[in-house]
Amino acid sequence: xxxxxxxxxxxxxxxxxxxxxxxxxxxxxxxxxxxxxxxxxxxxxxxxxxxxxxxxxxxxxxxxxxxxxxxxxxxxxxxxxxxxxxxxxxxxxxxxxxxxxxxxxxxxxxxxxxxxxxxxxxxxxxxxxxxxxxxxxxxxxxxxxxxxxxxxxxxxxxxxxxxxxxxxxxxxxxxxxxxxxxxxxxxxxxxxxxxxxxxxxxxxxxxxxxxxxxx
Amino acid sequence: xxxxxxxxxxxxxxxxxxxxxxxxxxxxxxxxxxxxxxxxxxxxxxxxxxxxxxxxxxxxxxxxxxxxxxxxxxxxxxxxxxxxxxxxxxxxxxxxxxxxxxxxxxxxxxxxxxxxxxxxxxxxxxxxxxxxxxxxxxxxxxxxxxxxxxxxxxxxxxxxxxxxxxxxxxxxxxxxxxxxxxxxxxxxxxxxxxxxxxxxxxxxxxxxxxxxxxxxxxxxxxxxxxxxxxxxxxxxxxxxxxxxxxxxxxxxxxxxxxxxxxxxxxxxxxxxxxxxxxxxxxxxxxxxxxxxxxxxxxxxxxxxxxxxxxxxxxxxxxxxxxxxxxxxxxxxxxxxxxxxxxxxxxxxxxxxxxxxxxxxxxxxxxxxxxxxxxxxxxxxxxxxxxxxxxxxxxxxxxxxxxxxxxxxxxxxxxxxxxxxxxxxxxxxxxxxxxxxxxxxxxxxxxxxxxxxxxxxxxxxxxxxxxxxxxxxxxxxxxxxxxxxxxxxxxxxxxxxxxxxxxxxxxxxxxxxxxxxxxxxxxxxxxxxxxxxxxxxxxxxxxxxxxxxxxxxxxxxxxxxxxxxxxxxxxxxxxxxxxxxxxxxxxxxx
Numbered sequence: 054x055x056x057x058x059x060x061x062x063x064x065x066x067x068x069x070x071x072x073x074x075x076x077x078x079x080x081x082x083x084x085x086x087x088x089x090x091x092x093x094x095x096x097x098x099x100x101x102x103x104x105x106x107x108x109x110x111x112x113x114x115x116x117x118x119x120x121x122x123x124x125x126x127x128x129x130x131x132x133x134x135x136x137x138x139x140x141x142x143x144x145x146x147x148x149x150x151x152x153x154x155x156x157x158x159x160x161x162x163x164x165x166x167x168x169x170x171x172x173x174x175x176x177x178x179x180x181x182x183x184x185x186x187x188x189x190x191x192x193x194x195x196x197x198x199x200x201x202x203x204x205x206x207x208x209x210x211x212x213x214x215x216x217x218x219x220x221x222x223x224x225x226x227x228x229x230x231x232x233x234x235x236x237x238x239x240x241x242x243x244x245x246x247x248x249x250x251x252x253x254x255x256x257x258x259x260x261x262x263x264x265x266x267x268x
Numbered sequence: 269x270x271x272x273x274x275x276x277x278x279x280x281x282x283x284x285x286x287x288x289x290x291x292x293x294x295x296x297x298x299x300x301x302x303x304x305x306x307x308x309x310x311x312x313x314x315x316x317x318x319x320x321x322x323x324x325x326x327x328x329x330x331x332x333x334x335x336x337x338x339x340x341x342x343x344x345x346x347x348x349x350x351x352x353x354x355x356x357x358x359x360x361x362x363x364x365x366x367x368x369x370x371x372x373x374x375x376x377x378x379x380x381x382x383x384x385x386x387x388x389x390x391x392x393x394x395x396x397x398x399x400x401x402x403x404x405x406x407x408x409x410x411x412x413x414x415x416x417x418x419x420x421x422x423x424x425x426x427x428x429x430x431x432x433x434x435x436x437x438x439x440x441x442x443x444x445x446x447x448x449x450x451x452x453x454x455x456x457x458x459x460x461x462x463x464x465x466x467x468x469x470x471x472x473x474x475x476x477x478x479x480x481x482x483x484x485x486x487x488x489x490x491x492x493x494x495x496x497x498x499x500x501x502x503x504x505x506x507x508x509x510x511x512x513x514x515x516x517x518x519x520x521x522x523x524x525x526x527x528x529x530x531x532x533x534x535x536x537x538x539x540x541x542x543x544x545x546x547x548x549x550x551x552x553x554x555x556x557x558x559x560x561x562x563x564x565x566x567x568x569x570x571x572x573x574x575x576x577x578x579x580x581x582x583x584x585x586x587x588x589x590x591x592x593x594x595x596x597x598x599x600x601x602x603x604x605x606x607x608x609x610x611x612x613x614x615x616x617x618x619x620x621x622x623x624x625x626x627x628x629x630x631x632x633x634x635x636x637x638x639x640x641x642x643x644x645x646x647x648x649x650x651x652x653x654x655x656x657x658x659x660x661x662x663x664x665x666x667x668x669x670x671x672x673x674x675x676x677x678x679x680x681x682x683x684x685x686x687x688x689x690x691x692x693x694x695x696x697x698x699x700x701x702x703x704x705x706x707x708x709x710x711x712x713x714x715x716x717x718x719x720x721x722x723x724x725x726x727x728x729x730x731x732x733x734x735x736x737x738x739x740x741x742x743x744x745x746x747x748x749x750x751x752x753x754x755x756x757x758x759x760x761x762x763x764x765x766x767x768x769x770x771x772x773x774x775x776x777x778x779x780x781x782x783x784x785x786x787x788x789x790x791x792x793x794x795x796x797x798x799x800x801x802x803x804x805x806x807x808x809x810x811x812x813x814x815x816x817x818x819x820x821x822x823x824x825x826x827x828x829x830x831x832x833x834x835x836x837x838x839x840x841x842x843x844x845x846x847x848x849x850x851x852x853x854x855x856x857x
Contacts, residue, residue, distance in 0.1 A: 106729075107725075107729075113728060113729040113730070114729040114730065137716060137719075137725070138716050138719070138720065138725050140725070140726050140738050140741075141738065141741040141742060142726060142730075142734060142737055142738040142741055143726075145741070160712075161709050161712045161713070164705055164708065164709055165705075190741075190742055193744060194741070194742070194743070194744055196744075
């Protein structure tokens with residue numbers, strides 16, 4: 054699986070390359086600014102791109118803008134955006150197109166190599182990977198507003214959170230130490246309570262949940 | 269104008285029943301104006317008969333008087349921002365016996381127009397101050413009205429002038445008697461006449477005691493009364509003749525308040541940290557203020573000029589009437605009578621206007637006085653912003669010391685232990701390594717929060733409007749953000765306003781119990797304006813708690829102000845204004 058990395062800090066870039074190569078990815082290019090990143094993805098479309106939000110020369114949200122532009126130019130290009138902090142505003146912008154193949158994670162998640170590379174693979178496969186912190190804030194915001202979320206049981210809310218992060222039923226089941234069938238039952242209940250169209254497609258399901266929460 | 273910009277002014281909109289608290293003393297129905305002990309109150313008339321709205325400017329914290337300067341041309345509130353519109357529309361009594369009406373979001377037709385329909389407020393931005401400066405009616409009707417009202421006004425002003433004369437006597441009697449006694453006794457003694465034992469020594473002692481008592485007990489109150497009297501004169505002249513005279517009284521020493529005063533919006537005794545001034549402090553405060561002496565001079569002048577100017581036309585009129593009514597009339601007398609009457613009628617408004625102009629000449633602060641106030645204000649805001657900065661640094665230092673630094677030390681210890689165990693007990697070493705990893709994640713999270721509190725990344729990346737949107741997204745209540753900025757305000761202003769909005773949103777969630785909030789951002793007439801409205805319980809009061817006060821201070825460093833309208837029962841509307849220019853971004857993406 055070919056990856057393009059855009060990260061300006063040498064240590065982190067180096068660490069990412071080593072981590073991804075250790076988990077069997079092929080790093081096609083590793084650049085340190087937005088312009089080079091766009092050149093890299095244009096010259097050879099990678100399977101997935103990992104981009105830092107803050108890049109030179111402006112050191113603001115250059116990486117995010119480059120990522121959005123790359124997705125506009127190459128529709129469906131899977132991109133995982135990394136950042137020192139997560140903002141719902143940016144998450145919304147990434148999800149605005151309504152297409153999958155997007156990830157938005159805190160840089161801290163790199164510390165858990167297995168989980169991180171799983172997220173990269175998920176994004177590459179057209180899924181989503183939203184940082185638990187984004188989801189937690191999204192849920193917190195929905196909870197207080199006596200909405201349909203109040204009707205969910207604590208367990209269902211937990212499942213909803215994991216689902217919104219972009220995990221499949223199997224992954225959720227593994228995480229919560231229950232069977233996949235139990236999770237399927239939970240998701241069906243959640244979708245009924247939130248008035249959402251049930252879907253077998255994991256990705257579409259996640260996007261529907263995120264759209265519902267982000268209203 | 270445009271020079272003195274004193275500090276924060278609390279402005280609240282008092283809504284009539286059934287939407288807000290209505291107190292008969294503050295809101296007598298049918299009265300053309302409302303008097304308040306705080307400062308200046310103006311009433312606006314909305315298009316409907318039952319609609320009304322009051323802007324009440326109160327005192328900033330402990331600075332009586334300053335707000336009036338602000339009113340005379342500095343503060344603007346954009347009545348067209350949805351936030352204010354909400355408050356204004358809520359004034360409308362529901363028609364046809366409905367008890368509750370949903371607030372309309374469209375602006376009222378014709379918007380808010382001021383008393384006497386002098387000013388139509390239908391533009392996008394209307395400076396309230398310009399509306400607050402009263403004008404006079406012109407034209408034939410105005411002239412006639414002026415003639416008819418002149419005797420009444422003249423009598424009122426005359427009454428004030430005479431009261432002033434009495435007050436002046438009261439103020440002067442103690443010091444005068446004392447100094448006379450000193451001149452009469454001590455000076456001759458010093459000149460070598462020796463201490464003459466006189467028969468009236470006992471009487472002199474009594475006089476001295478009375479004079480001292482006057483100085484001790486009557487003088488401060490009399491000086492404050494002088495102030496009130498001249499304020500009343502100012503107000504009447506402003507209302508009747510459009511002669512606005514700025515106030516430039518020195519604020520009382522910080523943290524104190526003169527007896528019998530309290531800042532607007534605070535309950536009696538509800539001012540934390542304000543101490544009643546002692547006699548010496550009070551006298552120093554009053555006597556060192558040039559404005560006090562100006563007031564006294566004015567009282568002396570008005571006691572002489574007032575009767576002349578105000579009674580002159582009356583005497584003329586009476587003379588004319590007598591001449592007219594005399595029994596043995598000849599043509600000349602009759603003509604003289606008519607001329608006198610016409611002179612009296614035409615001259616009365618003129619004389620009153622002359623009196624008003626004289627008052628302005630004598631009472632208006634000198635440029636130096638205004639500069640002094642400005643300097644005092646700047647010194648105070650500088651002090652406050654330095655203190656805020658220092659406190660922030662201390663907080664950051666403490667957070668780093670207790671948080672990330674401690675975690676890194678713990679992490680080092682854990683790694684050290686893991687290193688020692690790695691050969692003997694691999695399982696335990698692995699557990700320790702996982703622990704160290706978790707500790708590093710926690711340290712990162714803490715650092716992230718710290719950074720967010722110092723300078724929020726979105727603010728750096730995208731500027732104020734998007735940062736406020738991000739705040740709105742993170743708020744636990746629904747928040748709608750309207751408006752936009754064409755460029756970026758200077759970074760310090762951006763940061764101050766961001767944290768102000770953050771604080772206000774926290775209040776909305778914590779205290780107001782609101783379900784919905786609205787933020788409006790815009791830049792107009794050289795100022796950044798942000799309105800925050802919520803549908804919560806209202807009753808926000810900057811004198812309770814430190815949050816709003818902190819916001820006021822932050823903004824004051826940039827000559828910004830915070831205006832609050834928060835009647836019990838809601839809604840709370842807070843408007844912030846910071847004068848600044850926008851930097852138009854260079855063309856990028």
